[in-house]
Amino acid sequence: MTQTWHVTYEIFRKKGDQSTHYDRFEMKVDPDEYVLDGIERIWAFHDRSLVFSHACHHSTCGACGMVVNGVEKLTCITPIRSVTKDGGVIRVQPMRNFPVISDLSVDMTVFYQRMESVGHQPVVSVGFEDSKGKLDSEDDLLRLSDCIECGLCISACPIALTTPAYLGPAVLAGAQQSGDLNPCVLELVDSENGAWRCHSAYECTEVCPSHVDPAWRIMDLRKKLVARRIKKFFGVK
Amino acid sequence: MDKPQAIVIGAGFTGVAVAYDLAQRGMKVTVLERGPLVNGTSGRTHGLLHSGARYAVDDQESAIECIDENLILRKIIPQVIEPNGGLFVALNESDMAYREAFIKGCADCHISIEELTPRQALSLEPNLNPKLITAFKVPDGTFDPLRLAMGFAASANALGAEIHLFCEVQDFILDGMGNVKGVKYLDRSSNQIKKINADIVINAAGVWAGEVAGHAGNIDLPIKPTPGVMVAYDQRLCQRVINRLNEPGDGDIIVPQRKMITVGTTSFEADNLDYIPVFDDQVQLMFERGCELIPAIKHTKERGAFMASRPLLDSGTKGRSLTRTFKCFDHKESDNVDGLVTITGGKATTMRLMAEKTVDLVCQKLGMRVPCQTAEIPIHSYRKFHLAHNQEVA
């Protein structure tokens, strides 16, 4: 340990139908530790009933998204130093715009279903997303795609807050990434709760921890949708 | 006849693979996991889909299991795998002294390798240390840990298995003779104690398997957690897994994943199972060892450092294990406690095989004759995984 800070974790709690509240935990931390390390220690040494989600601890699985001091963060790679100061507070809440299972864990089932419906590709060619959707057909190397389906962009989106029916940034970005705008996907994205609902708040791109730039992708998707409409209008096949 | 009820404790790789295989063979399956999916060792692995080459000299049984299962996983769950292969790289004379044994070991274990000139290796992986002496291509790969587990869980779901997250098993229900008839657990999301009866309970609690088995009374399964550190860096500096051509050691594997690389790992003994800190000196060691293979790591930002714990069984354990590469105990045989089977050890790469062997044993105990089919059937999309119905929230 290089340095020791005293911080207070204020953690959102919810169990079944009981009323929600915050619990405070005074913690000694190394400021270069990650926010998730502190939460895991609270569970291990202070309160075994704390429910939170995590798996990979290195930003590849997308399980550990939470709202930290008001901002959406992937807690496994967010250093404590970047969100508070010595003697400060770390307020942790579950992601917004998802149903809460308990405490800090949310249910991602509907989100995953939507990613599936728009055909987001979990594996892409290595050069694929660096060039924002331009495929290098020479390349036979594959890699796991950028979007780790963490849901942070949906939590941060002001439109998703107003209606759960809105597909949300990651899902629209997923449709753009897949590039396969078949009739089923079109029905979803070229609709009131799809690409046209976005108000370009850019909060999604702001919080995305994984180079996806969903806001740009939604705009690109819209261009493709408009181009299709024009083609259709002029009867081009 | 009603389907037999099986309970699986733990939703790490082993637990979800066992759940899927049990459901495939016609059992009613309930998984109880005290946290979220793969929160234990499984979530925090390095993500290397082993070709077996790492074990081809010292541990050929493991090597053969790895290559066989590697090929099966590529086929049944390509959605979570970067299938780009790997390189074993020699940088000095000590590495070169290992070369002959490596070639022979890989041949013995039917792992297909190809030796490259330094120039060929550098044209494939330009960021490799230019001083490399030789390199071998091997069929390694990378997997996404959470999605690998979600895929198996989704396939289990599709066959009716229910996966209850945040449910901690606290005790067994025993009959008058000390045999296991079910479990008592705490549903952490509602803070309620619940019970389920079962015809068979499979303890797949990884490093916690000893602790869990202990609830059945007189079972002694001492497990030493042997953790290792891994460090992720913020650039994809290689497209293939990079291994050091030498006996397995610290910091000798670099695994690319998405837009990063992860260097690992170490091995030491820890006492606490539930929280293992990341030690700075080990992070520094990963950095130094990583730089030997890929010097550009020097100028790359660290993205995260993390730990995972291997479940190493004390050698003095009295129970007989089904195989040497992982441990599967019928507690009827080892401790005269019927209704409980423990499976621990192994590798992510061999999860399907571990499940196959365990479920073979379960079927034998229950007098069922159903063959394993998991090697042939493609796994469902990981996005079809869902929570058990009574856990859904409005």
Ligand SMILES: Cc1cc2nc3c(=O)[nH]c(=O)nc-3n(C[C@H](O)[C@H](O)[C@H](O)COP(=O)(O)OP(=O)(O)OC[C@H]3O[C@@H](n4cnc5c(N)ncnc54)[C@H](O)[C@@H]3O)c2cc1C
């Ligand atoms: C540092 C390191 C790196 C590794 N890298 C690789 C690799 O690159 N490739 C590879 O193939 N293998 C790798 N392995 C090996 C592999 O990760 C493990 O073999 C595998 O994850 C073990 O899975 P498991 O399901 O048995 O255990 P776990 O994943 O630990 O699962 C046990 C589960 O049981 C749950 N549990 C515990 N107690 C209870 C209870 N009372 N009630 C309910 N649930 C409970 C826990 O929460 C946990 O989720 C690595 C291992 C380590 C340590």
Ligand code: SF4
């Ligand atoms: S687009 Fe970014 S923020 Fe949204 S789910 Fe994907 S990785 Fe997470």
Ligand code: FES
């Ligand atoms: S725990 Fe996997 S992304 Fe944070």
